[in-house]
Amino acid sequence: MVIYERPVRMEDIDAAGIVFFPRFFVYAFEAMEHFVNDVPGRHLELFTKERIGFPVVRAACDYRVPLRYGDVIRMAISVTKIGTTSCSFRYDITRVPDGADVATVEHVVVATDLKTLTKIPLPDDIRSLLGAHLIT
Amino acid sequence: MVIYERPVRMEDIDAAGIVFFPRFFVYAFEAMEHFVNDVPGRHLELFTKERIGFPVVRAACDYRVPLRYGDVIRMAISVTKIGTTSCSFRYDITRVPDGADVATVEHVVVATDLKTLTKIPLPDDIRSLLGAHLIT
Amino acid sequence: MVIYERPVRMEDIDAAGIVFFPRFFVYAFEAMEHFVNDVPGRHLELFTKERIGFPVVRAACDYRVPLRYGDVIRMAISVTKIGTTSCSFRYDITRVPDGADVATVEHVVVATDLKTLTKIPLPDDIRSLLGAHLIT
Amino acid sequence: MVIYERPVRMEDIDAAGIVFFPRFFVYAFEAMEHFVNDVPGRHLELFTKERIGFPVVRAACDYRVPLRYGDVIRMAISVTKIGTTSCSFRYDITRVPDGADVATVEHVVVATDLKTLTKIPLPDDIRSLLGAHLIT
DSSP states (O other), X not given: OEXXXXXXXXXXXXXXXXXXXXXXXXXXXXXXXXXXTTSTTHHHHHHHTSOEEOOEEEEEEEEOSOOOTTOEEEXXXXXXXXXXXEEEEXXXXXXETTOOEEEEEEEEEEOEETTTTEEOOXXXXXXXXXXXXXXX | OEEXXXXXXXXXXXXXXXXXXXXXXXXHHHHHHHHHTTSTTHHHIIXXXXXXXXXXXXXXXXXXXXXXXXXXXXXXXXEEEEOSSEEEEEEEEEEETTOOEEEEEEEEEEOEEXXXXXXXXXXXXXXXXXHHTBOO | OEEXXXXXXXXXXXXXXXXXXXXHHHHHHHHHHHHHTTSTTHHHIIIIISOEEOOEEEEEEEEOSOOOTTOEEEEEEEEEEEOSSEEEEEEEEEEETTOOEEXXXXXXXXXXXXXXXXXXXXXXXXXXXXXXXXXX | OEEEEEEOOGGGBOTTSSBOTTHHHHHHHHHHHHXXXXXXXXXXXXXXXXXXXXXXXXXXXXXXXXXXXXXXXXXXXXXXXXXXXXXXXXXXXXXXXXXXXXXXXEEEEEOEETTTTEEOOOOHHHHHHHHHTBOO
16 A cells, blocks of 8 residues: 545635545546656656556546545555556545545556557556555 | 537646546536536526535546547436435537547536535425436 | 637636636636637647647736636637737636626737747738737 | 745646646745745635635746646745735746746735635734745
């Protein structure tokens, strides 16, 4: 399990005064970047140099507690499935410091050649990293 | 079934040159607003005057075809479930004009008193509107 | 002068309940797209087929009246300067229907080859269009 | 002078593959928050407890070098003017690590009672903080 923390920012808030629900998926993307950056800069290197990205083919979120400006979230990142070209992540989101159970995001990403937008096998180092955090 | 169309905008695009996946949930929100605005201005009236909103408790999307700047999407809005305080929407997204099957978004919203953030029964007119578009 | 109208959307609002100030520049971009689309689809054609874009080299906004969710804005688009490779736009923003004087955005854009990110002369049809709306 | 650093994120990028120009104003807002948080949590405390915010009445940016996904920016924050209710900030943005001169953002903010949206004198501690970073 890998941990990613970030504050709720002004631009995340909607007219109801709470985080606009699509923003949780932005948080999930950032958390995945953070996960891949177990070797610092690895996500950028894949993206920019090797032209490999991880587009999402399925994403879902359950929302339990609304978030407000200034809240800090803690995302516990797990891997729930590893395929040949795809993998599944789960992000258990709690609020810091009170530990409130805020939301769970899940998404499935596919290793993709960004030049052709076709799927490719997961890079070896990413597969190893995923394996180290697979929960069963 | 209600139809909502909108263009893919510059700000929807990410560094891979395709629509950033959280944006599909922004599209879903806009489509729901459009649905509620069967009586023009009704969503705003609920939100601003009656202080009733529809926060999302679950959202999911399946992504099949990537979208690019300038694409136009057509969202076919259906109601899949009506509860006492909540309801479920499905948005079948195709690309105009070729009809490509782009994505399906589903979300569950809960009628909510925005002053207290507590759930309330669906307003009568909204319940009727939902019923007219319920698919089984 | 060309007119562009659009509603204030949920995602435009910040934690203070008013439009987050950077969003006015998103509105300006949309208005410029609308202006270039005097021939429908022209902005997209330039961008996608001819790989010509109009990056901003200077942008400024004066804010006078805060906007809220559900407000509708009317942007009056003028051209204030036409150079060889660049031009300047002004957007006078009022609120519909009361005509409140909301804000003025100005920005300078440069015709740019998107493959090389180098500046190029303004395309002839765009130069003509700009000329038709130049104020002095 | 106070320094704020942050990476260019996936959502900051537009269809031209560079940071969408309105995002620089989001960066400026974050930098101002960081500045006010000289006492950690002070911006949030003002906003949430005292209901004091700093809406922008004027904002401007000069853009010199386009930014791409993965770039890191360094914002040098200065105060250029202190009034009774308002103050002016300048953010000199360079790219890390090569020091490229990317952009300059300036904005004027007004201390505001968020309940009534009326201007108020700058809080004393904020005035002192501003004074410590005033350039002439």
